Amino acid sequence: MSSTTEARSFTIKVPATSANIGPGFDVVGLSLSLYLTLTVTIPASQPNQAYVAPTITYSGEGADEVPLDAYKNLTTRVALYVLRSHGIRSFPSGLTIHCANQVPFSRGLGSSGAAVVAGVLLGSELGNLSLPTERILDFALMVERHPDNVTAALVGGFVGSYLRELDREATEAASVPLSEVLPEYPPDAGEEWGLNPPIPPLGIGHYIRFGWSKEIKAIAIIPQFELSTAKAREVLPTEYSRKDLVFNMQRLAVLTTALGQSPPDPDLIYEAMKDRVHQPYRKALIPGLPEVTSQITPSTHPGLLGICLSGAGPTILALATSGFEAIAEDARKIFKSTGIEIEWKLLEVAGGSEVTKA
Ligand SMILES: Nc1ncnc2c1ncn2[C@@H]1O[C@H](COP(=O)(O)OP(=O)(O)O)[C@@H](O)[C@H]1O
Numbered sequence: 001m002s003s004t005t006e007a008r009s010f011t012i013k014v015p016a017t018s019a020n021i022g023p024g025f026d027v028v029g030l031s032l033s034l035y036l037t038l039t040v041t042i043p044a045s046q047p048n049q050a051y052v053a054p055t056i057t058y059s060g061e062g063a064d065e066v067p068l069d070a071y072k073n074l075t076t077r078v079a080l081y082v083l084r085s086h087g088i089r090s091f092p093s094g095l096t097i098h099c100a101n102q103v104p105f106s107r108g109l110g111s112s113g114a115a116v117v118a119g120v121l122l123g124s125e126l127g128n129l130s131l132p133t134e135r136i137l138d139f140a141l142m143v144e145r146h147p148d149n150v151t152a153a154l155v156g157g158f159v160g161s162y163l164r165e166l167d168r169e170a171t172e173a174a175s176v177p178l179s180e181v182l183p184e185y186p187p188d189a190g191e192e193w194g195l196n197p198p199i200p201p202l203g204i205g206h207y208i209r210f211g212w213s214k215e216i217k218a219i220a221i222i223p224q225f226e227l228s229t230a231k232a233r234e235v236l237p238t239e240y241s242r243k244d245l246v247f248n249m250q251r252l253a254v255l256t257t258a259l260g261q262s263p264p265d266p267d268l269i270y271e272a273m274k275d276r277v278h279q280p281y282r283k284a285l286i287p288g289l290p291e292v293t294s295q296i297t298p299s300t301h302p303g304l305l306g307i308c309l310s311g312a313g314p315t316i317l318a319l320a321t322s323g324f325e326a327i328a329e330d331a332r333k334i335f336k337s338t339g340i341e342i343e344w345k346l347l348e349v350a351g352g353s354e355v356t357k358a
């Protein structure tokens, strides 16, 4: 470090997300009131002082499995990607980060999306880059390549997004393997710190926030087993019939407006939250999924609006205006009959990510 800098600290708070909401596979996401919070401190630095490597501490969900090495942890690797993309080779000396996490890992509640968004925001703050929202999204999309979770986590609310069609050069830039975006850091002894990471094309992701009726709450019914998103994507086909695509598009078109109407209409929403693009293929990975989504209906459970897989699962998302406990406890019974225990949480729709300077 060649100049004196003052100490500073800040927090980054990123919400959980539920992607797809039935028919909107890789398209819609909803931010939910569980948070990943980073408390970051950078000590004052003096010229020519010895470099001190970052320290990460971690509490809450995932604490027993998350790497605390800043060169292996997803959030800090993403932050380093952003820094290196702006000509900054390493973390500031003496950086400390405490992560307090409420978002369970690999349950379909967007933990990796939250970690990636937190990482881009961290890189932007550490490097004093003041990246605008659109550019933060570009960096997040270079790492997590479906936009539904990261967009909702970043901007908050019920959000629809698409990836812009890129020209050939930009497509190549955006398609580099993840191992090149987030290589193993630091390089082996003797290797140079490269400053040539793949820079995201400008304006990859575009989004819009839909209305959300205040009466609607989200019940997250969380089976007590992990299912990685990568594994739950491997079971999906690469081609679909016109019939199944039309089935989903018809429902999604209705759903994006229906969830903003007050009072919400269960007849419209229950049917509009059905899906033929991902849930049928994922049921083999989630015992109890078809039973829960077909046996818990607005007529058996007053207050229920609709029910679907949250993200890639295994969490089930039920949207409801009342009757929360009956919905969750009946889902518990169905899962229990297949040998699976659950936890459930009643959640609100959250705002977007926040960076607060101390
Ligand atoms: N807060 C976090 N810090 C570091 N890594 C995380 C964090 N949250 C999630 N991850 C990484 O993301 C993985 C889960 O991602 P994924 O399979 O996509 O499930 P999810 O549905 O929860 O996003 C975890 O096993 C972990 O490696």
Ligand SMILES: N[C@@H](CCOP(=O)(O)O)C(=O)O
Pocket: 017, 018, 019, 020, 025, 026, 027, 107, 108, 109, 110, 111, 112, 113, 146, 148, 149, 229, 232, 233, 278, 310, 311, 312, 313
């Ligand atoms: N559209 C993606 C969403 C994955 O969400 P996650 O919360 O399970 O990571 C998919 O369905 O694969």
